[in-house]
Ligand SMILES: Nc1ncnc2c1ncn2[C@@H]1O[C@H](COP(=O)(O)OP(=O)(O)O)[C@@H](O)[C@H]1O
């Protein structure tokens with residue numbers, strides 16, 4: 236990972252009141268790669284992503300995006316810089332149609348032609364969203380909502396996408412489908428920081444991986460190395 | 475007058491009254507939708523808006539007259555001024571409180587309301603202030619029903635403002651952002667929406683609509699009073715709740731229903747039919763609030779309201 240580092244965390248710690256959720260972690264994402272952040276429930280993965288995107292404020296440490304310190308920037312400014320967080324649970328906007336959800340994804344895109352082109356691309360990539368364009372986003376199935384959440388992020392034109400458990404709650408077939416989508420996103424140039432509970436799958440896609448445990452990095456390495464080490468698989472990655 | 479004449483006449487009065495209620499109810503419902511705050515100072519913005527319109531009109535009348543044109547121009551200035559006042563109130567009084575317990579914010583809103591009301595009491599010494607508009611008395615006769623041009627203009631302006639708001643909220647990117655902020659603030663931030671700016675715009679629009687209603691009420695009824703915002707504030711809140719608080723079409727519908735209810739209530743007299751029941755104007759509020767309670771018994775979320783979470 237000597238190449239261009241797009242995102243870098245230095246000693247990031249975050250807490251909710253007295254509960255320390257993340258306890259001083261270092262993490263790097265190289266441009267063009269998929270980096271996965273693994274760990275059991277409650278390890279601090281979501282908090283890490285929220286700290287990057289500015290929803291949770293870091294207690295100590297710095298977040299550098301393209302070399303720029305974004306640690307104390309407001310969340311909407313971080314998003315405008317191109318850090319696009321697809322949160323756990325998708326957060327499709329209730330009361331807004333699929334099309335409106337997508338259009339809001341491009342809230343920061345002022346060029347109407349560019350917005351329309353991106354909408355066409357998203358519809359081409361996820362035809363189901365085009366079919367359901369006028370229905371309330373919250374009425375879609377889990378898998379469709381995940382596509383909507385990713386499509387909405389694409390409308391923004393991300394430089395890096397933070398994906399929090401995109402396969403959560405999906406049927407096994409859809410989990411594989413989602414992973415394929417993530418892979419394709421990356422192949423078309425999007426850098427991805429992927430949080431997953433399904434470690435085996437994530438390590439198949441990723442170039443590099445981190446394992447978080449109780450708010451601390453326990454392990455890191457090339458994905459190929461992590462997934463081929465049986466002791467690691469057993470100790471940290473479960474099934 | 476036949477029953478039919480009374481009916482059409484009260485229908486007209488109800489629509490005029492309902493337009494005022496709807497305009498004020500919109501501010502209540504928008505602010506509630508976006509920040510989940512019952513802005514009890516909202517009725518006072520209607521009152522202060524009326525006085526702002528009066529001030530502008532007294533400056534401009536020598537140049538552009540005090541007819542509907544003068545009133546309309548004054549209304550626009552009042553809307554802008556009170557819109558900014560709403561934003562200032564939000565920044566100074568509510569923003570620091572938004573993470574405080576609900577009750578604290580409610581008390582803050584009551585305090586803001588008292589400051590505005592008593593400020594105006596001090597300025598006007600409690601006197602009625604003639605608005606100074608010079609509107610004509612013309613109109614058209616439809617059978618026995620007389621519709622004044624004033625009523626027509628007032629209702630059209632109110633309808634136009636509401637249509638504009640509805641278009642803004644449903645069709646523009648910023649309107650979508652407002653709806654997004656109402657349902658999910660963190661997700662809105664992640665999409666690059668400046669949530670504080672959206673909240674400010676919401677307060678601006680809601681306050682501006684109250685000022686429009688206040689100015690038109692001053693022009694239409696002829697005078698202003700420091701206490702005029704109190705009851706309409708309560709009623710607009712009622713209208714917003716009937717319609718389903720947080721819902722924009724709901725506030726419009728609720729305002730209209732409340733206006734019609736009150737206007738018909740004043741004429742409700744069943745004694746001629748051998749039933750000893752008469753509402754009359756002194757009991758009209760009791761009557762309409764009873765209907766409100768009834769509606770809420772059968773539909774606790776209001777007519778167009780959705781479940782607890784899905785508002786606006
Ligand atoms: N909003 C919150 N308030 C208080 N504690 C929280 C909150 N969110 C998460 N936590 C706690 O922070 C720790 C890390 O949570 P989280 O980042 O969601 O983990 P993960 O995404 O890895 O499951 C957990 O102990 C969790 O209980």
Ligand SMILES: [Mg+2]
Nearest residue numbers: 280281282323
């Ligand atoms: Mg999580």
